[in-house]
Amino acid sequence: MSKRDYYEVLGVDKNASADDIKKAYRQAARKLHPDVNKAADAEDQFKEAKEAYDVLSDDQKRSTYDRHGHVDPNQGFGGGADFNGGGFGDIFDMFFGGGGRQRDPNAPQRGNDLQYSMTIEFKEAIFGKETDITIPRTEDCDTCHGNGAKPGTKPETCTTCKGSGQQEVVQNTAFGRMVNRRVCSTCSGRGQVIKDRCNTCHGSGKVKKQRKIHVKIPAGVDEGAQLRISGEGEPGTRGGPAGDLYIVLRVKAHEFFEREGDDVYCEVPLTFAQAALGDEIEIPTLTEKVKLKIPAGTQTGTYFRLKGKGVPRLRGYGQGDQHVKAVLVTPTNLTEEQKEMLLQFGGSINDTTHSNHQSIFDRLKKAFLGD
Missing domain, CATH: 1.10.287.110 (DnaJ domain)
Structure with a gap:
């Protein structure tokens, strides 16, 4: 062409x-x-x-x-x-600019960051906790102190690249002399070579270890929250700073509560008599049990709010609320007497006689709630 x-x-x-x-x-x-x-x-x-x-x-x-x-x-x-x-x-x-290609191979370099996934209980996320975790990470070899050389020896400057970590390849072309820079094939860009390798780390200068770290989980964290622990990642090389450790939190589901932001939700079952006649019931919250008044005529799906009984706000003051949903439970395994009373109630639901109406409610309350 x-x-x-x-x-x-x-x-x-x-x-x-x-x-x-x-x-x-x-x-x-x-x-x-x-x-x-x-x-x-x-x-x-x-x-x-x-x-x-x-x-x-x-x-x-x-x-x-x-x-x-x-x-x-x-x-x-x-x-x-x-x-x-x-x-x-x-x-x-x-x-x-070529800045990355000209970087001093012997300059200090920051260590890599690490990520750790941690599962906690529902209430541990609500109120926080302190715990110890053990993470695997690469650390400097104790035998050679990270230089990869056998004790009593030390790395030597690469004679091929003179410590630069790069080789220059000269080519004569039709356009003239061209100089190409490549990673040094002798030292792989490190600028140094190790003749006598450390027997512990085999010349890498690094070994795998288990490290115990104390973790403080603040109150109010939620699913997917990420905690950063500075300096607990991989160690740096040639005197560079260590990376950071990021802990990603997974929160177990609770059998009674569900969470939405700083609020918690729950459902409480009500009998027909409690919903129709009203009652005062005991409700569990995140910290204690409290009394909740159910007004007469409460419909299923009605929500009641318990102010300040939710999750501590992670960034700010105070707490969210607890929302209680009333759920009407249809009775099963009724006795003959209870069935008869329900039939009477159904037949008299349109009865406008106050005394008779009150009498049926009294009998229902006695049958379902006791004296």
Whole structure:
């Protein structure tokens, strides 16, 4: 396939200045670099832009191109660059800063964060608790103190990269001399090599240990809450700070209460007589039992609010409320006497005689609630 015009590739005209060409290439490099653009043809377009820039940024090559256009690569330029040797990294360094690639391999590095899932009881989430947990984590080897070398020895500076952690590979191309930087194959980017490895950690400088940590769970936490314990993650390397430990809380369901935010909900069963005649019943709350007055004629599904009997507010003062739902329970296994009274009640429900009405209610109350 014939090559596109280099000016067209970079989107500039033939009178473009060197600065315009450089600016156009920088924009193309940012847009098309394979580390940024994941399109299937991004790499090919990037190579095309790089080839165009290599020619148009060189006064002599640009002059030749302007006179003769594309020529055979063996005659001077036009596709002779080798992009399979890692050249992308150097171009990326040039236009994107390359800070990560130039980082000192021996500089202190922060340790990794850890995550731990912890299951607690419903009321432990409400009122908080203190407990100890044991977590597995990587720590510095006690034998070599984290440097990976056998006691009495120490790591040595890598002779291949001179401690930089990177190798330079020089390539002579049709465009001139190109220098590619790669992770050092001898020390794997560490900048140091260990000749006599520690027998405990086998040169890694790290070992797996079980660590006990004291945890304070604040009152009012809920399902999915995350606690951060600073400095209890993986240790840093070369004197860097440790990471953090994140504890994700899972809360068990309660057999009686359900929670919505700072409020709790529950259901209490009422007999027909209690709902119809009214009553005073004992209700469990999160901390104690309280009396709740049920007015006569209460319908099933009615809610009663117990102010301040909910969850302590995690960020703020006071507590939520408790909401009590009345649920009418239909009696089963009735005796013959109870069935007869219900039949009488059903037959007299429209009876307007107050005395007779009161008499039936009294008998119902006696039958279902006792004296």
